[in-house]
Amino acid sequence: MKRMNSRETILQSVRxxxxxxxxxxTRARTAPPPMDxxxxxxxxxxxxxxxxxxxxxxxxALETLKQSSSGLMLxxxxxxxxxxxxxxxxxxxxxAVEARFAVAENGAVYITDQEVGHRQFxxxxxxxxxxxxxxxxxxxxxxxYDRIKLSSVGFxxxxxxxxxxxxxxxxxxxxxxxxxxxxxxxxGQQSKVMSAE
Amino acid sequence: xxxxxAQAADHFIHESPSPKAxxxxxxxxxxxxxxxxxxxxxxxxxxxRASEIKKHTLTHLDQYLEEFEKNALxxxxxxxxxxxxxxxxxxxxxxxxxxxxxxxxxxxxMLTEECGLNHFLEEQGMEVYDTDLxxxxxxxxxxxxxxxxxxxxxxxxxxxxxxxxDTMNTEAGNLDAKYLTLSARKDLRxxxxxxxxxxxGVNFGVAETGTVTxxxxxxxxxxxxxxxxxxxxxMGIEKLIPRQEDxxxxxxxxxxxxxxxxxxxxxxxxxxxxxxxxxxxxxxDNGRSHxxxxxxxxxxxxxxRCGACMNTCPVYRSGGGHSYGYAVPGPIGSIIAPAxxxxxxxxxxxxxxxxxSCSAVCPVKxxxxxxxxxxxxxxxxxxxxDTKKSLPMKVGSWILSRPSWYRRxxxxxxxxxxxxxxxxRKTVNDWTKGRELPEPPNESFREWYLKTRxxxxxx
Numbered sequence: 001m002k003r004m005n006s007r008e009t010i011l012q013s014v015r016x017x018x019x020x021x022x023x024x025x026t027r028a029r030t031a032p033p034p035m036d037x038x039x040x041x042x043x044x045x046x047x048x049x050x051x052x053x054x055x056x057x058x059x060x061a062l063e064t065l066k067q068s069s070s071g072l073m074l075x076x077x078x079x080x081x082x083x084x085x086x087x088x089x090x091x092x093x094x095x096a097v098e099a100r101f102a103v104a105e106n107g108a109v110y111i112t113d114q115e116v117g118h119r120q121f122x123x124x125x126x127x128x129x130x131x132x133x134x135x136x137x138x139x140x141x142x143x144x145y146d147r148i149k150l151s152s153v154g155f156x157x158x159x160x161x162x163x164x165x166x167x168x169x170x171x172x173x174x175x176x177x178x179x180x181x182x183x184x185x186x187x188g189q190q191s192k193v194m195s196a197e
Numbered sequence: 198x199x200x201x202x203a204q205a206a207d208h209f210i211h212e213s214p215s216p217k218a219x220x221x222x223x224x225x226x227x228x229x230x231x232x233x234x235x236x237x238x239x240x241x242x243x244x245x246r247a248s249e250i251k252k253h254t255l256t257h258l259d260q261y262l263e264e265f266e267k268n269a270l271x272x273x274x275x276x277x278x279x280x281x282x283x284x285x286x287x288x289x290x291x292x293x294x295x296x297x298x299x300x301x302x303x304x305x306x307m308l309t310e311e312c313g314l315n316h317f318l319e320e321q322g323m324e325v326y327d328t329d330l331x332x333x334x335x336x337x338x339x340x341x342x343x344x345x346x347x348x349x350x351x352x353x354x355x356x357x358x359x360x361x362x363d364t365m366n367t368e369a370g371n372l373d374a375k376y377l378t379l380s381a382r383k384d385l386r387x388x389x390x391x392x393x394x395x396x397x398g399v400n401f402g403v404a405e406t407g408t409v410t411x412x413x414x415x416x417x418x419x420x421x422x423x424x425x426x427x428x429x430x431x432m433g434i435e436k437l438i439p440r441q442e443d444x445x446x447x448x449x450x451x452x453x454x455x456x457x458x459x460x461x462x463x464x465x466x467x468x469x470x471x472x473x474x475x476x477x478x479x480x481x482d483n484g485r486s487h488x489x490x491x492x493x494x495x496x497x498x499x500x501x502r503c504g505a506c507m508n509t510c511p512v513y514r515s516g517g518g519h520s521y522g523y524a525v526p527g528p529i530g531s532i533i534a535p536a537x538x539x540x541x542x543x544x545x546x547x548x549x550x551x552x553x554s555c556s557a558v559c560p561v562k563x564x565x566x567x568x569x570x571x572x573x574x575x576x577x578x579x580x581x582x583d584t585k586k587s588l589p590m591k592v593g594s595w596i597l598s599r600p601s602w603y604r605r606x607x608x609x610x611x612x613x614x615x616x617x618x619x620x621x622r623k624t625v626n627d628w629t630k631g632r633e634l635p636e637p638p639n640e641s642f643r644e645w646y647l648k649t650r651x652x653x654x655x656x
Contacts, residue, residue, distance in 0.1 A: 006278040006279060006280045006284060007278040009280050009482075010262075010278055010280060010434065010480070010482045010486060011259050011262060011263070013482065013486035013487065014258045014259045014262065014434070014486045014489060015259045016486075016490065017486050017487060017488075017489040017490030018255065018256055018257070018258055018259065018489055018490075019255070019256050019489070019490075019492070019495055020256065021253075021256045021257060022249065022252040022253045022256045023249075023253060024249070024250065024253045024439065025245075025246050025249035025250060025253070027246075027442075044459060048458070048462075103460075105449075105459060106458075106459035106460040107459070107460075108460050108464070113471075118423075119419075119423040119471060120420065120423040120424050122419070122423075123416045123419050123420040123423065124420075140445075140449070141444075141445045141448050141449050141460070142442070142445040142446075142449075144445065145441055145442050145444055145445040146442065146445075148441075149441075150403065150406040150408050150441050150466050150468055151268075151405075151406045151407075151441075151468065153468065154272075154467075154468050154469035154470070154471070155465070155466065155467055155468065155469070155471075156465070156466045156468075157419070157463060157464065157465040157466065158448075158460060158463070158464040158465075159462065159463055160459070160460045160461070160462055160464075161462055162462065163414070163415055163416040163462055163463075164414050164415070164462055165330045165331075165378060165414060165415050166347075166456075167329070167330040167331035167334065167347060167348070167349055167378075168330070168334075168349070168354055168357055168374040168377055168378060169218075169222075169353060169354040169357075169374060170221075170222050170225055171354075171374035171375075173374055173375045173378040173379070175378075175379065175382065176330060176378060176382060176414070176415035176416065176417070177328065177382055177385070177389070177415045177416050177417045177420050178415070178416030178419070178420060178462075178463070
């Protein structure tokens with residue numbers, strides 16, 4: 001079979017040409033972050049145009065979500081309220097999803113296809129809202145990858161801020177193909193609640 | 198040796214409507230990179246570690262390829278292997294034909310540029326929509342990308358506005374970047390929504406989990422593959438890393454080095470196809486395994502395509518990305534291109550000032566300028582250097598290794614230059630533009646020294 005041949009040809013050529021073995025390095029030290037992890041997260045998300053909000057509880061966040069709904073809105077995390085189908089070309093205005101945790105050093109949140117039924121929803125609509133338990137915050141990407149298990153999900157993604165491009169004369173434009181706005185809603189720690197609205 | 202790069206760069210500097218656009222954009226990214234890199238105490242340590250991980254992977258590449266394939270297959274991914282670009286193109290077309298796909302949406306992939314996928318598919322009557330905004334701009338302009346991260350870096354707002362007016366009927370003379378960007382979004386939206394197949398490149402393949410990792414800011418790759426029932430990922434075999442935890446190192450380095458971002462907006466990990474969909478992975482060699490066997494040059498395969506070496510390179514910034522004539526331009530392209538096709542690209546290692554800035558910013562610590570110099574040695578040994586360059590070198594080295602000839606040559610040069618001052622302008626015309634030769638001294642240092650010592654001894 002031809003395909004079998006290409007595979008063997010490539011593997012054999014790699015075996016014939018690969019240089020003398022080099023060992024895998026040991027893990028690097030991570031310098032302690034210069035500021036509180038939550039402050040750091042807010043700082044970085046703000047720096048990329050995102051908004052951080054705080055709520056007393058998950059329930060409080062969901063209430064706000066329901067109240068602020070206007071127009072076509074997808075709330076994939078609220079069971080049974082999914083308003084668009086996989087094959088639909090209609091776009092939601094706001095997509096709200098649950099994220100597993102957030103990363104302080106870059107303002108990212110981690111979401112898998114266990115949280116969002118249809119992967120495409122994350123990239124549709126005007127605004128993306130990610131709900132995250134406030135204690136689910138890691139300092140950097142090393143700890144982020146320690147925390148997840150890619151082999152147990154079909155799809156996992158870090159999202160930091162809104163879809164953006166600066167391909168025209170280095171001018172930043174949000175909403176290139178995905179949502180133009182991104183909000184991270186932390187819930188669950190009274191001390192940090194600023195406005196529950 | 199060819200002088201294609203020198204001629205193309207000369208043309209870019211003197212003939213292009215905006216030779217400064219690329220320079221300004223590149224230096225802007227270089228500055229942003231410095232801020233993001235300097236903020237991390239462990240940045241240098243990360244670079245070292247990234248380099249070691251890549252070296253380890255490349256020196257065990259056969260094992261990791263097999264592990265990657267095994268895990269991807271177990272995840273339900275269809276794995277294909279392509280010895281060269283033609284085979285990759287044929288595989289992609291085969292999948293598209295089988296699924297009766299009318300057109301594809303494509304995200305940025307330097308591998309598919311290298312293999313000429315767009316051109317091939319269009320020849321078969323298949324429409325290709327590049328969806329990264331920069332890629333879309335150069336596609337509409339029928340040009341290749343001039344930068345691997347910012348493909349339309351060489352274009353001004355005015356040029357893009359005129360291009361969009363001609364191709365998408367946008368308002369003439371509207372220079373608002375937001376208006377132009379959102380017009381492109383609107384133009385591509387229905388293509389995304391109805392796409393039957395999406396093609397992407399790959400930033401990192403993780404052997405341990407069979408993961409395809411893709412980093413974008415626009416979300417175009419993700420929108421494409423998550424809408425379309427057929428997703429195809431084209432990946433060069435050198436893109437592998439061993440473990441999930443290694444991603445921590447590379448994701449921290451990639452965006453910081455490329456644009457000064459802490460992470461790209463989207464960093465996605467694809468393990469399995471969606472229910473009812475197909476996920477294809479094409480592993481492409483196209484000269485990489487042979488390159489791996491080049492003792493002095495194999496480390497160039499560590500490259501993670503961040504573009505930092507381009508942004509910092511004075512030759513790239515002046516001469517522009519198109520002057521290199523290869524899918525990957527700039528310093529890294531100048532060491533990769535001759536490894537893949539020596540006859541075609543043997544002038545690129547000379548497209549450098551050897552200042553070493555490229556090596557200083559490379560996130561995986563490739564000794565780029567060291568390799569450029571090494572390539573020059575190879576090219577000179579192969580006798581591929583123009584006689585205009587090689588003959589003076591030979592004469593020079595003959596004279597310099599013979600002290601009496603050296604003294605005689607110096608004496609005659611001093612005399613000739615004072616008798617006929619125009620001689621330098623005639624022989625090295627370009628060099629004397631804007632430069633004034635100093636007055637030739639009457640005697641050499643050696644003559645002065647011998648004379649002075651004699652006088653002192655006599656005193």
